[in-house]
Amino acid sequence: MKFTPVSGSSALIGAVLALVSSTSNAADLAAAEARARGHIAAESARTMHDAQHSYAARDVIIDDDGTEHVRFDRQYKGLRVIGGDLVVHSHADGRFKGNSQTLAKSLRLSTQHKIKASEARAAAVAAHGGEAQKVSEKVIYARGDSPVLAWEVRVNKAQADGTPSELHVIVDAASGAVLESWDDIHTAAANGTGTGYFSGNVALTTDLVSGTYYLRDPSRGNTYTTNMSNGTTGNGTVFTDADNVWANGLLSNTATIGVDAQYGTAVTWDYYKNVHGRNGIANNGVGAYNRVHYSSGYNNAYWSDTCFCMTYGDGDGTTFNPFDSLDVAGHEMTHGVTSRTANLTYSGQSGGLNEATSDIFGTMVEYYAANANDAPDYKIGEKLYKSGTGALRYMYSPNLDGSSADCYYSTIANLDVHYSSGVANHFFFLLAEGTAGAGMPTSKTCITGNKLKATGTASLTGIGRSPAAKIWYRALTVYMTSSTTFKGARTATLKAATDLYGTGSTQYNAVAAAWSAVLVN
Known part of the structure; x- marks a missing residue:
């Protein structure tokens, strides 16, 4: 997704927000953006703002009580900051209520590169193969512990199974080292055996x-x-x-x-639309x-x-x-929702959360449909296999696929994102259904030190699918940012539960307990 710089004579002055909301008019959105920009400057110690920074508003959510959540992409000295996005939370009466961001340190670095763009493209191709696009973008890479100047190189290639790949490769502009990569193609990661299934007789609007x-x-x-x-x-x-x-x-x-x-x-x-009030994938109809x-x-x-x-x-x-x-x-369509909200980078822990978000809402779509030809469950892709057994992933016990993690551990970011997603999938099942929900498979809790397989016997009671899904959706669209980790997701979902049900509510306590049950504390 291309970034459009904000123009103007000051770092905090931008064009009127051109976003669509199903519940707010353009004037409300513009006013919310203006207030948020004021808070960025006034709360500079918290937002990591100074005169070298500028911002482009990407999304606005206005709650019924007047609370406003404005999501910004950040530039530093005219360069896009990967991992620098933030959400400003305030009220229509002018009160600042906080902010959500990944950036932990103020940016203090030169924008003069040692490695040329052509050298960065060569390094990206050497690391990943494929063909680099001719134009590369100089950026600030701030997903790591220490922000660095880097080149973002786009590489096109084909994966082993024929899936096209649209890689973003981050190359250090000082050393030429490849720092990270992620793909704009988000797959269902099929593997295994089973049976195909179709929707049967359905109504279509044509x-x-x-x-x-x-x-x-x-x-x-x-x-x-x-x-x-x-x-x-x-x-x-x-x-x-x-x-x-x-x-x-x-x-x-x-x-x-x-x-x-x-x-x-x-x-x-x-x-x-009917459950979350979202008007299409991009919320623009x-x-x-x-x-x-x-x-x-x-x-x-x-x-x-x-x-x-x-x-x-x-x-x-x-x-x-x-x-x-x-x-x-x-x-698959939820990947589109994610890209237009938290935009969770498809790598490391944020990539696992990206995949889990798609599994969570893919499952909720299945329950919403209540199609008799495809009984809803917490398995992903179980209807794809000709054998009639197995699934791509199992949310109630992720490690049943032999690769996914039931529990959080310190090096989980090294797993493929389809497998690290198991932590959040397991959390969501425990939150919604508990360890032994009615008509549900038993789900175990995790024991400290056990990396992949949950073996604990602690009992949790679920809060139901609808509240659990609403909490995750609000966390995704209001509090998570592009580099949110599992621990950051715990914080985001607790904030969402507070907003929806109150601090100390049954739902809030269940969120905390479910994260602890998968060792995210």
Whole structure:
């Protein structure tokens, strides 16, 4: 996502905020932004602000009681600060209520580089392969303990299973060392065996144009579904139909998978709108779109911010069926929600939280749909396997997949983000359902010193899915920032529980207990 610098004669003066809110008008949003900018300057010791900093507002949330939460991206001496984003919390009456940020130290560094951009691109390609884009951006990298001047290099390549990769590679501008990388392609990380499943008979809203029906939904931001016909480039062709009766549930009919994808998009849209008041993935009323029948024998699905779309493979037909089950659709679109709110960097602990957020809301979408053909559960992608057993991930006991972590430990950031996500997935299950919820599988708590597998027998009582999901959504959209860690997520969810239910409430205490149960204290 490109960063647009704020123009003006002062570091704290910017253009009127061009964001859309379903509950606030443009004047309210602009006033909230202006107040927040004033607080950034007035509370400079807390916000790490000085005259070298400037800000671009990315999102505004205004609560019913007048509390305002304005999210900013930061620049230092005209350079984008990765890990410098902050959220200012204040009230319409002018009171400053605090701020959320990752940046822990004031920025005091030169912007003169020793390593050229061309050298940084060479270092990125040497480390990761692929082809570097010709233009690289000089940035301040502040996700680590000590901020440094760096180059952000974009590298395009293909992963081993055919998934396209859009890497952000951070190269130290003084030493040429590769500091970190993450991918703009967020996948469902398919592995294992099982059975495919489709949504069955569902209602669809389509678009009639000159006597032809298009698989496009005008009531949900014109979200639509295209047929890639096993290609890997371009946007595909929108599915059409003569009588508005689509497909027959058989894989031999190419529109069958299109129906599943379109249905998944519609249910996810409805879940976010009706449960959280969010008007589309970007909260601007614009629908994302689906590309199905991507590549040949492709065992995966992914979200891309570049196209603002979901892409689904057909599976290999032996181990896997197509990859557009309902929870996978909700998972992929949630990556888009995350990128437009906390924007959790897809690396380290923040990457694990990014993946967990998609698993959490993919599961909540499944429960919201209550589709008899796909009974909701806390398994991710269980309908993808032809064998009828297994799942990609198990939120109630993440280590059942053999790789995910049930519990937090000091070096968990070294795990792949799909596996470190287990900590937050496990937390969410314990928060919502407890250790032995009615009709739920038993979930164990963690014991200090045990890294991956939970073995404790302590008893927790869940608060229910709806309160748990509302707490996570508010934490994501109001308190988390791009480099939030698991411990930071504990703080964010406790703040969210306080906002929604009060300090010391049953819900607040349950959040604290569930995090402690996965060793995040």
